[in-house]
Amino acid sequence: MERFFLDVAHLLAGGLVLTSFMLLYQTRMSSLLVVFALQAFVLTLAVGWQAHVQHAPHLYITAAIALILKALIIPYALSRVVVRLGIHRSIETVGGISLTMLAGMGCVALSMVVMMKAMAAADPLTREDLAFALSVVLLGMLIMVTRRNAVSQIVGFMSVENGLILAAAGAKGMPLVVEISVAFSVLVAFIVIGVFLFRIRERFDSVELQVLDDYRGERR
Amino acid sequence: MIAVPPFPLPFDPTMAVLLIPLFGVALLAVLPFYRLGARLNVLLTFATLLSALYLLVERPPMGRYLFVDDLNVVFIVLGTFVGFTTSVFSASYIGHELEIGRLTPANQRFYHAMYQALMFSMNLALLANNIGLMWVAVELATMSTVVMVGMYRTHAALEAAWKYFILGSVGIALALFGTILVYMAAQPVIGEGYDSMVWTTLVTKAHLLSPDLLNVAFVFLMLGYGTKVGLAPLHAWLPDAHAEGPTPISAVLSGLLLNVALYAVLRFKMLLSANPGAIAPGPLMVVLGLVSLIFAAFMLYRRRDIKRMFAYSSIEHMGIITFAFGMGGPLANFAGLLHMTMHSLTKSAIFFAVGHIAQVKGTQRLAEIRGLTESHPVLGWGLVIGVVAIAGLPPLGIFMSEFLVVSSTFAREPLLAVPLVFGLLVAFGALMLRLTEVAFGEPTGGMAPVEASYVPLYSHLALVVGAGIYLPGPLVVWFQNVARLLG
Numbered sequence: 001m002e003r004f005f006l007d008v009a010h011l012l013a014g015g016l017v018l019t020s021f022m023l024l025y026q027t028r029m030s031s032l033l034v035v036f037a038l039q040a041f042v043l044t045l046a047v048g049w050q051a052h053v054q055h056a057p058h059l060y061i062t063a064a065i066a067l068i069l070k071a072l073i074i075p076y077a078l079s080r081v082v083v084r085l086g087i088h089r090s091i092e093t094v095g096g097i098s099l100t101m102l103a104g105m106g107c108v109a110l111s112m113v114v115m116m117k118a119m120a121a122a123d124p125l126t127r128e129d130l131a132f133a134l135s136v137v138l139l140g141m142l143i144m145v146t147r148r149n150a151v152s153q154i155v156g157f158m159s160v161e162n163g164l165i166l167a168a169a170g171a172k173g174m175p176l177v178v179e180i181s182v183a184f185s186v187l188v189a190f191i192v193i194g195v196f197l198f199r200i201r202e203r204f205d206s207v208e209l210q211v212l213d214d215y216r217g218e219r220r
Numbered sequence: 221m222i223a224v225p226p227f228p229l230p231f232d233p234t235m236a237v238l239l240i241p242l243f244g245v246a247l248l249a250v251l252p253f254y255r256l257g258a259r260l261n262v263l264l265t266f267a268t269l270l271s272a273l274y275l276l277v278e279r280p281p282m283g284r285y286l287f288v289d290d291l292n293v294v295f296i297v298l299g300t301f302v303g304f305t306t307s308v309f310s311a312s313y314i315g316h317e318l319e320i321g322r323l324t325p326a327n328q329r330f331y332h333a334m335y336q337a338l339m340f341s342m343n344l345a346l347l348a349n350n351i352g353l354m355w356v357a358v359e360l361a362t363m364s365t366v367v368m369v370g371m372y373r374t375h376a377a378l379e380a381a382w383k384y385f386i387l388g389s390v391g392i393a394l395a396l397f398g399t400i401l402v403y404m405a406a407q408p409v410i411g412e413g414y415d416s417m418v419w420t421t422l423v424t425k426a427h428l429l430s431p432d433l434l435n436v437a438f439v440f441l442m443l444g445y446g447t448k449v450g451l452a453p454l455h456a457w458l459p460d461a462h463a464e465g466p467t468p469i470s471a472v473l474s475g476l477l478l479n480v481a482l483y484a485v486l487r488f489k490m491l492l493s494a495n496p497g498a499i500a501p502g503p504l505m506v507v508l509g510l511v512s513l514i515f516a517a518f519m520l521y522r523r524r525d526i527k528r529m530f531a532y533s534s535i536e537h538m539g540i541i542t543f544a545f546g547m548g549g550p551l552a553n554f555a556g557l558l559h560m561t562m563h564s565l566t567k568s569a570i571f572f573a574v575g576h577i578a579q580v581k582g583t584q585r586l587a588e589i590r591g592l593t594e595s596h597p598v599l600g601w602g603l604v605i606g607v608v609a610i611a612g613l614p615p616l617g618i619f620m621s622e623f624l625v626v627s628s629t630f631a632r633e634p635l636l637a638v639p640l641v642f643g644l645l646v647a648f649g650a651l652m653l654r655l656t657e658v659a660f661g662e663p664t665g666g667m668a669p670v671e672a673s674y675v676p677l678y679s680h681l682a683l684v685v686g687a688g689i690y691l692p693g694p695l696v697v698w699f700q701n702v703a704r705l706l707g
Binding site for chain 2: 114115117118121122126133134137144150153157164167168171172173174175176179180183
């Protein structure tokens with residue numbers, strides 16, 4: 001049974017890393033959001049499985065938050081925004097896809113090496129869960145630096161957050177996981193969607209951060 | 221420390237430090253009147269300061285959620301003091317902004333509520349006895365300042381807020397990962413659940429924790445909270461956020477928020493030093509501190525915006541403080557604490573002066589501000605004293621702390637003192653160059669008198685000058701105790 005628990009947890013955490021890679025090579029905004037919703041769904045399953053394995057009912061709340069907010073509401077709201085702004089077709093990327101994918105593989109390899117070494121003595125379920133989580137975090141940051149568009153940077157940030165929730169859920173008996181996921185979700189929902197996009201839109205008629213860069217205080 | 225007999229209070233001062241600002245958030249969010257809102261803001265921060273001062277007299281017992289020790293009480297008293305004086309400054313500043321129409325009454329309500337939210341979250345971060353709770357509080361502080369930075373809704377303000385939001389979020393994300401790793405290290409030793417995140421428990425059992433895991437955790441925590449400290453490779457948000465937000469926010473960012481993030485780093489440094497197998501956290505801090513110092517010192521020369529220039533000066537000083545704490549040992553830690561206190565007081569005083577200057581001159585551009593001591597003598601000389609202090613000239617407070625940092629470095633690692641002194645001199649040159657242009661010569665720009673109180677500015681300057689000439693004995697003993705605690 002132990003073995004089975006471990007394998008399923010592996011499968012789900014690995015699935016999360018896979019969806020992170022899928023996020024890396026999306027070239028259209030609408031498909032980026034669909035893949036993000038998929039990632040949030042996989043996260044729900046992974047956290048739900050951890051709740052089951054660890055007999056930790058509070059993790060079901062975290063899973064429910066991930067499902068409702070990140071798999072349903074936020075992707076839906078963002079896709080509305082994206083359509084309204086008329087940017088659902090294109091994504092600006094820095095550097096080529098293949099280079100980004102290679103960098104992504106480097107990130108995963110790095111996190112495996114670091115975590116496996118640092119946690120050699122720990123129980124394999126948490127160790128590998130944490131290694132996957134770190135990969136998702138690093139890949140999320142990679143998404144943030146390879147995209148110029150405000151919406152895809154938000155997607156990158158939320159993907160970083162997914163990795164952190166996976167890490168927090170995988171750490172056995174960790175308190176405050178629910179609070180942390182609530183704090184993060186409120187942050188994203190409140191600031192990002194509500195305030196910034198519409199204001200940036202209102203000011204620039206564009207959500208390309210390139211446009212914002214021209215308004216640096218230094219060159220006023 | 222103070223020879224006052226403890227008298228019983230009808231409430232717990234630790235809770236008061238948190239509950240007063242929390243109550244303020246709710247109250248000020250609904251009050252539509254500007255004057256009442258600003259006055260209540262002052263009153264509430266003053267009440268918070270009083271309860272913080274009471275913590276010096278009577279130490280409440282260690283709690284599982286909140287605790288007070290010699291280290292965090294320094295940060296809390298300093299923070300609530302600067303919070304109080306800034307609220308006095310902010311009352312006149314925001315009044316002027318409303319008059320000229322840069323802010324609307326609805327903005328003002330929001331601003332005051334967020335000011336109290338910031339006070340609450342900073343005090344919570346400092347008092348928290350749980351590394352998870354501390355993280356949540358630092359995140360809350362980031363959020364409340366992000367919205368205040370973007371408040372003017374100009375192009376530059378929005379860009380600054382966006383940059384701050386993205387970099388700040390990545391920073392706190394890294395810090396959270398580090399926090400989880402610390403929990404993972406503690407869990408096999410202390411057991412599952414809440415106790416493995418309680419800082420006082422962690423530090424007593426630190427020698428049993430897995431050193432490998434702590435090492436990795438510290439790298440994440442240092443980078444994560446270091447982003448919030450404004451250390452060099454991760455500082456990009458800081459100048460923008462300082463320059464584009466309302467000036468009172470620049471004062472609290474430099475005076476308080478950077479310290480809170482540094483406090484978090486120090487807590488984890490103490491954890492690592494208590495574990496014999498872990499890497500020494502010092503060298504990492506020394507390197508980041510030196511890089512910040514030298515980088516910011518050179519950046520000072522090319523600034524054209526007065527608030528941006530002093531923001532770079534904050535990076536420089538946070539670099540010095542991080543360097544001092546990274547060196548460790550009683551003398552360097554003492555110097556670091558003193559420098560942090562002096563920098564908070566001086567830098568917020570400078571931002572008070574800069575706020576008034578920007579309002580009377582109607583610009584933040586350095587090139588358009590000339591001859592301040594002619595046109596506004598009181599304000600101009602206030603700025604001169606502040607900048608002379610921040611540049612580290614004797615006999616002011618910062619000279620003493622910088623001298624201690626340099627001399628303790630010379631005694632132990634003479635080679636490290638070379639880049640340190642170099643950075644200090646470069647920054648000194650830049651500040652003096654700009655100061656002579658801004659303060660002396662033929663006055664330009666608006667000549668209207670300042671309609672605001674100089675009390676916050678000069679009370680900070682008086683403290684800095686006073687500390688440079690004479691440090692009270694009890695304060696020295698107190699700081700020496702804390703310095704020993706930091707190891």
